[in-house]
Amino acid sequence: MNRVIVIGAGPAGLSAAITIAENGYEVLILDEYMLAGGRLLGQLYEEENGKWWNGIKESKSLHDKAVALGIEIRLGTPVSNIEKLDGSWVIYTDEETYYTSHLLLATGAAEVPLSIPGWTLPGVMSVGAAQVMTNVHRVKPGNRGVIIGVNVLSSAIAMELKLADIDVAAITLPKMNQVTKESGNPMDVMNSLLHVSHMAPSAFVKFGSKLMKNEFMKKMGITFFPKKGVKMWDIPIMLRKAVINIYGKDAVEGVTIATISASGEVIEGTEETISADFVCIAGGLYPLAELAAIAGCPFYYIEELGGYVPLHNERMETVLDGLYVAGNITGVEGAKVAISQGVAAGLAIANSFSGGKHEVVIQEAIQTIGRTRDEAFIQFHPDVKEGKEKLQRYFEEYGQEVKVGVTG
Amino acid sequence: MSENKMIICRCEEVTYGELKNTAETYNCSARELKLRTRAGMGYCGGRTCRSMVDSIAHASVERDVTQVTLKYQPPIRPVSFGSLGGVTK
Amino acid sequence: MTSRIIHHPVLDKVDETDIVSFKFNDTVLTGLRNESLAAALLANNIRTLRVHEESGTPRGIYCNIGHCFECRVNVNGQQGVRACLTPVEEGMTVSSGEKFLTSVKDWRSNNE
Numbered sequence: 216m217n218r219v220i221v222i223g224a225g226p227a228g229l230s231a232a233i234t235i236a237e238n239g240y241e242v243l244i245l246d247e248y249m250l251a252g253g254r255l256l257g258q259l260y261e262e263e264n265g266k267w268w269n270g271i272k273e274s275k276s277l278h279d280k281a282v283a284l285g286i287e288i289r290l291g292t293p294v295s296n297i298e299k300l301d302g303s304w305v306i307y308t309d310e311e312t313y314y315t316s317h318l319l320l321a322t323g324a325a326e327v328p329l330s331i332p333g334w335t336l337p338g339v340m341s342v343g344a345a346q347v348m349t350n351v352h353r354v355k356p357g358n359r360g361v362i363i364g365v366n367v368l369s370s371a372i373a374m375e376l377k378l379a380d381i382d383v384a385a386i387t388l389p390k391m392n393q394v395t396k397e398s399g400n401p402m403d404v405m406n407s408l409l410h411v412s413h414m415a416p417s418a419f420v421k422f423g424s425k426l427m428k429n430e431f432m433k434k435m436g437i438t439f440f441p442k443k444g445v446k447m448w449d450i451p452i453m454l455r456k457a458v459i460n461i462y463g464k465d466a467v468e469g470v471t472i473a474t475i476s477a478s479g480e481v482i483e484g485t486e487e488t489i490s491a492d493f494v495c496i497a498g499g500l501y502p503l504a505e506l507a508a509i510a511g512c513p514f515y516y517i518e519e520l521g522g523y524v525p526l527h528n529e530r531m532e533t534v535l536d537g538l539y540v541a542g543n544i545t546g547v548e549g550a551k552v553a554i555s556q557g558v559a560a561g562l563a564i565a566n567s568f569s570g571g572k573h574e575v576v577i578q579e580a581i582q583t584i585g586r587t588r589d590e591a592f593i594q595f596h597p598d599v600k601e602g603k604e605k606l607q608r609y610f611e612e613y614g615q616e617v618k619v620g621v622t623g
Numbered sequence: 624m625s626e627n628k629m630i631i632c633r634c635e636e637v638t639y640g641e642l643k644n645t646a647e648t649y650n651c652s653a654r655e656l657k658l659r660t661r662a663g664m665g666y667c668g669g670r671t672c673r674s675m676v677d678s679i680a681h682a683s684v685e686r687d688v689t690q691v692t693l694k695y696q697p698p699i700r701p702v703s704f705g706s707l708g709g710v711t712k
Numbered sequence: 713m714t715s716r717i718i719h720h721p722v723l724d725k726v727d728e729t730d731i732v733s734f735k736f737n738d739t740v741l742t743g744l745r746n747e748s749l750a751a752a753l754l755a756n757n758i759r760t761l762r763v764h765e766e767s768g769t770p771r772g773i774y775c776n777i778g779h780c781f782e783c784r785v786n787v788n789g790q791q792g793v794r795a796c797l798t799p800v801e802e803g804m805t806v807s808s809g810e811k812f813l814t815s816v817k818d819w820r821s822n823n824e
Contacts, residue, residue: 247700247778249748249799254777259722267722291797293778295698309702325779327674330639332629337759337772344776344796352751353717353726379717392626393643393682394675465770466759501674503779508695516688522674523691633774633782636767666792667781671774701781701792 218243219564220306220315222294222506225253227542227553227560228321229277234561236284240568244286245308247293250351251278253323254543255550257346259375262592271351273550297510304510304537317537317564320506321557324521324543327498329364329389329398331470332460334496338467342497346372349379357493361470362386363458364497365404367593370447372495377448384489385444387453387472389496391479398498400479401454407597442474457481458494467494500547500595510538515609519602520546521595528610529581531560534617539564546602547595548588555580555587631679632672634665642679653680653692668699716755734804749795749806750776750783761785761795761808768811784809 219235221228224246232242250256252274260268281288296307297318304318326341333339338357340348342364345356359382362369373383391399398404444453453472459481460471474485500521507525508514512533514523524546527533531541541560542553559580566573588600596602627640637660645651645659653676656662662676663669669676673693677686686692718726730745736753743752750773753761760770761783774782776796783795786807795806 247797249746249797269722271723291799293700295700295702298697307698325670326775328671330629330631330675332626335630335633335764335769335771337761337770340773341775341780344773347776348751348754348773349717350723352747353720353723354747354751354755355715355717356754378721390626392639394631394639394678396678466772498674503670505668505670505695505699508691509697509699514689514691516686633771633780636764636769666784667779671780703792 217241217314217316219317219319220245220304220313221319221321222246222297222306223253223321223323223542223544224248224251224278224288224290225321225323225542225553226255226273226277226550227323227544227557228253228319229274229281230554230557231319231321231539231541231561231564232286232557233277233281233284234558235564236281236286238561238565238569238573240565242286243313244281244288245292245294245306245313246288246290249290250274251281251288251290254343255553257343257350257375258550259350259378260371260592268592270550277554294506297506299510299535299537315537317539317567319531319539319541319560319564320504320510320525320544321540321542321553321560322503322506322544324500324547325503326496327501329395329496329498330392331363331389331458331494331496333463333467334461334494336461336463336467337465338463338492339461339494339496342369342372342495345493345495346375349376349381353379355379355381356495357467357491358382359384359491360493360495361458361489361491362495362497363389363470364398364495364499365408365452365454366398366497366499367595368499369495369497370452371593372497373450374448377450383450384491385451385453385456385472386447387444388457388475388479389498390457390459390473390481391475395498399457399475401475401477402479404454459486461494462488467492470494500543502544502546504540504544507533507538507540507544510535512538513613515606517546517602517605519596519598520606524606526606526610526613529559529584529607530563530577531556532563534610534613537567546599546606548599549591549593549595552584552587552591555584559584631675632660632662632665632669634667634671635661635663637662637672639679642676646679646683650683651680652684653677654694656680657693663693666701668696669693732800732802732804734800734802734806736806737808743800745802746799749785749787749798749800749804752800753795753806763808763811765809765812 218241221244255270258270306313389395444451456472469490512525541556629639759772774780787793
């Protein structure tokens with residue numbers, strides 16, 4: 216028996232490692248960031264019960280629990296490659312090469328950009344970058360910002376910026392083109408937001424004061440969205456405006472916006488400027504599965520899960536022997552789902568060592584993932600469950616094909 | 624700045640216009656689009672622009688949902704020649 | 713000017729007493745121990761971390777978690793170090809990457 220290796224010290228990786236260690240097996244976690252917690256670190260929102268979900272505290276408690284169990288966590292350690300050699304997974308980092316029979320990939324998600332003319336100027340950053348700067352490093356990304364991209368993630372982070380006393384001048388759309396697509400189409404954006412509002416609990420319903428949200432949803436429902444936008448936590452949300460340019464000499468000085476039609480076409484002559492010293496790009500998240508890809512996992516594109524995901528089953532096993540996945544690499548969802556997936560992956564690994572003694576608890580863990588998903592406070596895609604079902608079907612079909620291949 | 628001059632691949636400074644023209648001229652796959660323009664072949668390994676390069680290619684060619692259209696290649700993080708050769712500085 | 717968020721309505725107060733000094737492009741700056749170089753530079757109102765090797769356009773942090781490599785700088789003589797992932801240390805010498813003297817892209821377009 217050897218030491219299990221987990222790549223990624225986010226909620227999924229930490230909870231998996233904790234589960235593995237609790238079952239009596241050794242674990243090593245590798246992560247390239249300087250702190251444990253992954254994207255969980257930046258999260259900060261008020262839950263239904265009025266308690267704050269504080270990503271820094273949640274991360275610390277997972278980290279401390281892992282350390283107390285004797286788990287080694289090597290931070291600042293980027294993995295550049297993995298491969299299977301002589302029945303063992305080989306993990307390459309700058310300093311060292313590691314070997315293991317059981318490898319868990321919990322590498323999370325990366326942000327999808329929306330390209331805007333001028334977006335390489337210093338001061339333009341992904342919305343997640345602004346979140347980390349504000350909540351984790353506690354440095355203001357700027358004094359006055361514009362957020363491009365209206366979605367669950369950008370609304371949540373806009374509120375976090377306000378909380379830190381940073382002025383958000385507007386949340387608005389990118390100009391529609393072949394890369395921004397639905398993100399630049401007011402009707403598509405409004406529909407996706409209304410879809411969110413139908414969910415209970417809904418991110419939009421939960422954030423902000425109750426009065427504001429009802430007013431907000433009422434306004435969202437109308438076809439003629441006010442040109443000046445509606446306000447949420449005092450931030451104008453402009454669905455009938457798009458940023459057509461980000462300007463500045465050596466850094467962001469502001470953005471040019473224009474009025475757009477309900478289908479996203481720019482109306483000539485409506486250009487105006489908003490001064491700002493930072494701009495956030497919020498195109499959403501996609502599963503960061505590059506290590507699974509170079510390992511040779513089969514992949515499927517599932518829009519509901521945020522993009523290409525490595526084929527895996529409910530036990531978080533990929534089709535490659537000894538390779539497991541958990542967290543956002545399996546589809547973009549919240550941290551609590553990631554934690555529950557980490558538990559399932561950890562048990563699946565323990566089960567492999569114990570020769571099947573963990574079957575019952577694995578089934579319970581799978582149930583917990585489903586329940587956590589149903590109760591999720593933030594849902595990145597309204598049809599994530601359908602996405603998971605699609606993946607399950609692909610997995611079963613793949614198993615059938617492999618069997619046919621073996622017997623035939 | 625005109626939209627065609629807008630940068631898609633930040634590492635290699637490949638523009639929207641260049642990618643769109645290449646996609647229209649060759650009616651090619653995302654992979655071919657990448658190889659022809661170098662979009663996604665720079666320092667970050669295409670982590671930032673891959674979804675956009677993918678979108679431009681799939682405006683004219685249908686997406687294959689059963690495999691990653693822009694293949695990942697190791698190393699996924701830049702490795703210095705010193706580290707590759709096992710030589711320490 | 714950007715500034716630090718010392719007091720926050722929900723999060724703990726930041727300890728701003730443990731200071732380190734480091735050098736960025738020959739200017740001596742201060743940062744807080746264990747914060748990222750990217751955060752320390754931004755707290756000093758420095759947004760441009762490098763210029764693009766070919767075009768010389770200024771670049772700063774983009775993803776802030778190590779994915780995009782836009783914030784890469786030279787640290788103590790080592791190239792390509794991501795400022796967003798590197799804790800600032802006392803006495804660190806940091807410098808921006810510079811524009812190449814000859815453009816590879818120009819060569820390509822003239823020789824294909």
